Amino acid sequence: MEKIAELQREIEVVRKELDVVAAADVSAEECYQASLRLDRLIEDYMRYTEEEYHLQDCWHLV
Numbered sequence: 001m002e003k004i005a006e007l008q009r010e011i012e013v014v015r016k017e018l019d020v021v022a023a024a025d026v027s028a029e030e031c032y033q034a035s036l037r038l039d040r041l042i043e044d045y046m047r048y049t050e051e052e053y054h055l056q057d058c059w060h061l062v
Helices: 002-023 028-061
Strands: none
Touching (some): 002 028
C-alpha cells in the first residue's frame, strides 16, 4: 500500500512538471521525456494496484 501512495505522489509531481513544460513552450524533447516518465509511473501504478487487488481477493478466500 505504501508503494501505491508513493507512486500517486510521483505521478502528481510529474504531471505538474509536464503541465509547466507544456505551458512554457519548451522543446518537444522535454515534453516527450516528461510524458514518458509519466507513462512509466502510471504503468507501475496500474501494476501495483492490480497486484494489491489480487492479493486482497486471495485473502478473502482464506
